[in-house]
Amino acid sequence: GAGVSQSPSNKVTEKGKDVELRCDPISGHTALYWYRQSLGQGLEFLIYFQGNSAPDKSGLPSDRFSAERTGGSVSTLTIQRTQQEDSAVYLCASSPTSGVPPYFGPGTRLTVL
């Protein structure tokens, strides 16, 4: 399919471990977003990439969180030294430009034990 894909779909890890979440945006989309949804919470903005511009990292909750986007395409969200409060569904989205509603992927459900 031509939609946004994310992997893995589910990830269970132990507290203190590092995890990497992958997002494959729709081909040609220059804008890429990461959000997360914690239990009982709305979606929370994390980080935004637009083309070759510096990413907007203002939503990252701590310095344990980082993200990169290689070659303007695939993005990886890394969480170091995971904590139980990091358990959530992490959603990636992409759009042709920042002025167009984004297409969301199905998400990665992260569980930190």
Add this chain to the structure above:
Amino acid sequence: GDSVTQMEGPVTLSEEAFLTINCTYTATGYPSLFWYVQYPGEGLQLLLKATKADDKGSNKGFEATYRKETTSFHLEKGSVQVSDSAVYFCAYTNTGFQKLVFGTGTRLLVSP
């Protein structure tokens, strides 16, 4: 701070019933307002939007009117179908799509 409040679910209806899902927001300025829908096993999809006061967004039989005086954007549908069963999210932005502010979602269950 800025926030979106929507009614808690689940909302359980019979097919062909009338649907209302309430949404109110707290934001400065003149935000754009959205409803997103997430069907089981799928990603969030934009359902409808309104970008200025008194605008009505509509799609797939769903409607919502931007009411600035009551800071509301309630979602309505006159006759729901089983296929409408999903989670519905109200959202707004003042700064473009990179910083959408979402509500917690309302699950709709429609029975035949």
